[in-house]
Amino acid sequence: MAIAALAVMLAGCIPESASVEGGGIASLYAGFMAAAILVGGVVYGLATWTIIRYRARPGDELPVQTHGSLRLEAVWTAVPILIVLGLFAATLLVLTRVEAVTATPRTEVRVEGFRWGWAATYPTTGVTVSGLREPGPEIVLPVGEPVRITLAAADVVHAFYVPVFLFKRDAIPGRESVFEITIDEAGSYGGQCAEFCGTFHARMPFTIRAVPRATFESWLVEQQSLAPPSPEPSA
Numbered sequence: 001m002a003i004a005a006l007a008v009m010l011a012g013c014i015p016e017s018a019s020v021e022g023g024g025i026a027s028l029y030a031g032f033m034a035a036a037i038l039v040g041g042v043v044y045g046l047a048t049w050t051i052i053r054y055r056a057r058p059g060d061e062l063p064v065q066t067h068g069s070l071r072l073e074a075v076w077t078a079v080p081i082l083i084v085l086g087l088f089a090a091t092l093l094v095l096t097r098v099e100a101v102t103a104t105p106r107t108e109v110r111v112e113g114f115r116w117g118w119a120a121t122y123p124t125t126g127v128t129v130s131g132l133r134e135p136g137p138e139i140v141l142p143v144g145e146p147v148r149i150t151l152a153a154a155d156v157v158h159a160f161y162v163p164v165f166l167f168k169r170d171a172i173p174g175r176e177s178v179f180e181i182t183i184d185e186a187g188s189y190g191g192q193c194a195e196f197c198g199t200f201h202a203r204m205p206f207t208i209r210a211v212p213r214a215t216f217e218s219w220l221v222e223q224q225s226l227a228p229p230s231p232e233p234s235a
Contacts (some may be wrong), residue, residue: 015164018189020182021098022166028094035083101180105148113158113171113193116200127223136206140219143186143210151177161194162208168194183210
């Protein structure tokens with residue numbers, strides 16, 4: 001009972017997901033936790049019952065010794081195998097959904113980590129937001145639709161991690177990583193580099209601000225108007 005209570009408490013420490021992909025991961029965690037509680041309960045329950053029921057008492061003679069039961073041994077071998085295969089299949093399905101990308105996303109962002117900050121570029125508009133150390137850049141994204149993110153690193157390994165998305169992806173130098181995030185609700189969500197990258201690793205936060213599509217479009221137009229004009233070609 002204590003172990004089950006502890007497992008439930010630990011499961012409650014997982015934040016409620018703010019992304020569609022994180023929702024699938026949270027459900028997978030819950031399935032693993034339920035299987036662990038069930039298996040633990042059966043194993044510890046039977047072991048405790050056996051120890052108490054068949055404990056030695058003064059004057060007891062040696063009980064009849066039995067070789068075993070092939071039927072029971074087959075059952076307790078087959079059941080764990082089936083449980084593991086079921087968890088494997090569930091993991092494969094969730095990871096397939098998390099890794100899936102749409103053919104033509106409406107929004108694309110290239111996020112690059114560097115020591116010690118982040119830069120987010122919206123390729124179709126030329127808008128770039130960046131920031132060093134605290135508080136880091138604010139990356140604005142539309143809510144309720146898949147957003148394709150191309151992740152890169154300029155120097156060493158960094159990691160794009162937003163806790164409430166229940167999602168983390170490493171940024172590796174010389175290798176771009178492409179994934180999509182669908183944010184469920186509008187709001188601001190804190191992120192952080194989650195791979196040790198040097199002296200100021202702890203000072204690499206960023207913020208994801210999810211807004212409705214109309215607000216996002218207006219923000220892009222505003223950012224374009226704030227961009228410095230292109231230099232005139234020399235004569």
